[in-house]
Amino acid sequence: MRVAELDLLGISDGMHRDVEKILITEEEIRMRLDVLAQKVLIDFADEEIVVVILLKGALVFAADMCRRLPVPMTVECLNVASYHGDIKSSGKVEFLDAKLPEVGGKKVLVLDDILDTGLTMRAVIDRLGELGAREVRGCVLLNKLKVRDVECEADYKAFDIEDEFVIGYGLDYRGRFRNLPYVGVMKSEVIE
Template sequence: MNNDIERVLYSEEMLGKRMDELAKDLTEDYKDKRPIIISVLSGAVLFTVDMIERLDIMAQIDFIDVSSYFGGLGSTGKVKLIHDLKTDVKDRHVLIMEDIVDTGHTLKYLMDLLADRGAKSIKVCSLLNKPEGREVDVDPDYVGFTVPKEFLVGYGLDYKGFYRNLPYVGILKPSVYQND
């Protein structure tokens, strides 16, 4: 897997340091709110687990799976709900944990869904933000790193379901995906 990486953008150490910083902000902002932390499957799971271990707040966790990529290289623009929440968000503070905000289609869908279900507040914490890829006007409230418009893998990010288990975020060599 490591041979398929053009270069490492964020090492395991850099990720950890930035998550410590984010956790301080989130702990302060949510100290008395008892939020529901919603992890977006499958990419945000590693980030979510590492973040909740750093948070000093009372919180519940739930998972949702939505997709606009369906295994391809880019977003189709159509979002499909694959696995719904088990927790009712009505009158609750919600913190969405995302691995990356790229086109914004998935995030917009999630925010609208949760608002329609009566969430008291909705904020987004994304490890990565790729504003150059944005097609929808949404932005995360908490951002680990702003990234270039490159094909990124590792630390939850995948290509065809692989590379998620890399302990860093790297740029995938174009030769790996150029024929798709």
């Protein structure tokens, strides 16, 4: 969908001026999450789970996914960073929380916005394993089709996308655009 078509959706407040195109619409996200939740429930339907949300990017995705999972759960947030405001990963994953989630002996579902280099998901899965989690599975909204920096694939993924810089539905550029209701590709001339 081209940006000019956004006006037809009632999005004419300039919020989309830095968007080249809409990659995934709000309706497409909603429908795909219904399907994704059913896949997750096949593996997590029988017992309580710990959902670990990777902040800040996965917040919108996680809220919508958790409402679709009618199972006993506790929800934890884990603040990790690898982009540090840039458009490329720094190559170093930092755990920014002083206290990590208690996952000993439990089944864990990690929710993240995007699987790109694989560094963040790999580091989080490894750390939760070190903390004694019985099982850790990764679930992402977006899976970039690219060679990863480390071996890592998500157990569940809503959408495969090309290697483009995307914003919206929780994904940001320098802290902005998280509240767009769709996933869009950012205009290259706007990226510094």
